[in-house]
Amino acid sequence: MITNFKGKTAVLTGAGSGFGLECARIGAKLGMNLVLVDVQQDALDQATAEMQALGAEVLSFRLDVSKADQMQAMSEAVFERFGAPHFVFNNAGVASGGMIWEGTVSDWEWVLGVNLWGVIHGVRLFTPMMLEAAAKDPSWQGHIVNTASMAGLLNAPNMGVYNVSKHAVVSLTETLYQDLRLVSDQVGTSVVCPYFVPTGISQSQRNRPAQLDSQKPTRSQLIGQAMTDKAVGSGKVTAAEVAQKVFDGMAADQFYIFSHPRALGNVHSRMECIVQQTNPTDPFAERPDIGRDLKLALRAT
Template identity: 90%
Template structure:
């Protein structure tokens, strides 16, 4: 929980666009010191310039969050300049589609590297710093927010690698919440589970490292990309609105953060199938035409 953000330090990965950028903007308005982390140099430069223009203290790092060494160096620099950060937003993420057996080893390495290992590194590097700061100052407050997805609570077909990465982030975050409760009342944790919000994630392949060049996309991957582009692009909830929810959650110590609470009916249905030992539900029950079109497209010669 953080009740007063002024003068506090925020570390934000994926800060060049989407939720990271909007949380940086909000942090700047609240008088926070900002550590901006992104893999895309031009987006990072633009975000840094915008935040500095507000008068905020800004440090920026172009790095790959999946790299233990790069994240270690960044965390050390942050500590030396600002001390332990109060708000850590492990938010960098990439999208991926296609039938689960068609994803290459490189696909798995890239998506799990960013979506899961990026969060792992953020948690393992910053949590000890935050707990130490809390132990030496009874008034110190900190909070870690990890970006998962509704795909961390559901299993939409034709996007398995992404689902796996996001389920792992939900599990990591729930465990982090429980573990922190064992040792401190001053450091909290939340998990952000957005549904379709226009953020740029559907075009994340633009930042795929050269060494992880994919094979030519399969039919299912092309279909998955088109469906994601359409769904994300038509999202009605904005990244700025989600950023507000993140800050509200930190102020009230709320663990689950949802951009689209109405989608929780699908989560409930999934859990009921598990409890009743029923087979997984039809993911297209509410929009049968989408399922029909997807099946036809995949089965076409």
């Protein structure tokens, strides 16, 4: 169990907004060194200034987490400045909606690049550093937190590209947990699965690279965007509350961290279908109005 965060170093991707920013705020108040990573310069600058004002030592990087060379350079700079980080928050993420067959190659490359490859790079670059530090010091402790989503445990319709990316993050992190347990008791990992929480993810298109520019949105993509905006904007659990759950979870070595535990009924239903070998049920069974409204919107002429 990790109880002392003071003086420890944390790397946070997607640190300019949402969960990343709120985790950075908690880290700064706990006296941590912070490595802030974001693709949006103005948001990164604001976060950097805020954390420095709170007294944190900050190292900032504007980069695209999907790019191996940029992540490599960042990891080397972190090691040179602070040594192996004690905490890595692979948090950067983007959202995408629409029928799964309507996703363009650029849609897939963008969403998987950020949501999955960003996590892959964080894990492959920092885990060896952390294990080496642990091997040299029996008291050294570290933790890797990967942000997935309830979309990594459910398969809501009209969200296919996003679902695929987040299921992959859950799988990656569960495997990381098992692999770490084989080689060390000093480095842990958690997967965060938020449901609808007010963050900037529903406006992800603002940071989409020009070379991965999207075509004119299809009808289903426009409907998906509107529904996501409404669901995320009306969320009652705040990003700050989720960030506190993350720190509490790390301290308790808790693997699955949920913003909305009550939504696990839908996950249970999905698993029952798998075990019973029945066809998939409505992933919004506890909120049938969502599926009904989506069907009506998509079938309207």
